[in-house]
Amino acid sequence: MPEGHKTHRLAIDHCALFRGYRVRVSSPQGRFSSDAQKVDRQVVAKVVAAGKHLFYEFENDLLVHVHLGRYGSFRLGPVPSPPPRGLVRMRIASENVTLDLNGPTQCRVIDAVDRDQVLARLGPDPLAGGSATDVWRNIAASKQPIGALLLDQAVIAGIGNIFRAEALFEIAMNPEIRGCDLDRKSFDRLWRVLVRMLRTGVKHDQIIAVTAKEAGKPLEKLDKHQRLRIYGKTTCPRCDGPIAVVKVAARKLYVCKFCQA
Numbered sequence: 001m002p003e004g005h006k007t008h009r010l011a012i013d014h015c016a017l018f019r020g021y022r023v024r025v026s027s028p029q030g031r032f033s034s035d036a037q038k039v040d041r042q043v044v045a046k047v048v049a050a051g052k053h054l055f056y057e058f059e060n061d062l063l064v065h066v067h068l069g070r071y072g073s074f075r076l077g078p079v080p081s082p083p084p085r086g087l088v089r090m091r092i093a094s095e096n097v098t099l100d101l102n103g104p105t106q107c108r109v110i111d112a113v114d115r116d117q118v119l120a121r122l123g124p125d126p127l128a129g130g131s132a133t134d135v136w137r138n139i140a141a142s143k144q145p146i147g148a149l150l151l152d153q154a155v156i157a158g159i160g161n162i163f164r165a166e167a168l169f170e171i172a173m174n175p176e177i178r179g180c181d182l183d184r185k186s187f188d189r190l191w192r193v194l195v196r197m198l199r200t201g202v203k204h205d206q207i208i209a210v211t212a213k214e215a216g217k218p219l220e221k222l223d224k225h226q227r228l229r230i231y232g233k234t235t236c237p238r239c240d241g242p243i244a245v246v247k248v249a250a251r252k253l254y255v256c257k258f259c260q261a
């Protein structure tokens with residue numbers, strides 16, 4: 001599932017492509033057709049990300065709300081628009097480019113009130129100006145383990161399974177520590193790592209946990225297997241011990257039980 005860096009990157013890219021353009025919005029698959037009519041031939045005002053949610057705002061004050069979920073994906077194409085590939089839920093076409101959306105969990109037209117309801121259920125998003133103090137308040141009030149809290153979108157928005165594993169490993173934090181048992185200093189270290197990884201993710205359009213110094217080369221030159229330290233790996237890069245896979249919040253968490261004791 002795309003994590004927060006991906007939705008923010010998509011918002012930046014789609015904003016650059018469509019902002020200020022009067023677009024055609026349709027649903028080749030048909031499932032989004034009646035909603036598409038509400039924003040068809042309208043001008044795109046902006047595209048905004050919040051956590052794992054995307055909002056395409058139109059000048060008639062309606063918005064398209066997209067959550068990619070596990071299977072959603074976008075595809076860019078030329079104009080005139082090519083024949084749809086697979087089940088294209090939504091197609092947005094300007095005079096320059098065609099954007100197809102397949103397989104999202106959510107794709108609907110809403111108004112600002114609905115949008116605010118979605119935002120009210122989300123915790124602070126570090127990439128959208130969310131504050132460390134607000135996230136700290138959520139975490140310190142909880143008896144849940146930090147490994148579960150990081151995936152709870154109401155606690156902090158935009159963190160997924162890879163960021164969770166990589167950030168906890170970087171600061172050698174045991175994922176089982178309860179939020180209420182965490183001290184502020186440790187939380188601040190975690191926050192700094194998450195913010196750095198999220199921003200790097202937006203910049204490079206992929207999750208990169210290692211630093212350029214540690215990798216010995218620029219981040220854009222890293223091979224796929226060099227970007228992460230622990231997620232999907234079997235051997236700990238620090239102690240050479242085995243990496244354990246445990247279930248925390250119903251998702252696989254990669255952890256070194258020696259380094260993160």
Ligand SMILES: [Zn+2]
Pocket residue numbers: 236237238239240241256257258259260
């Ligand atoms: Zn280790």
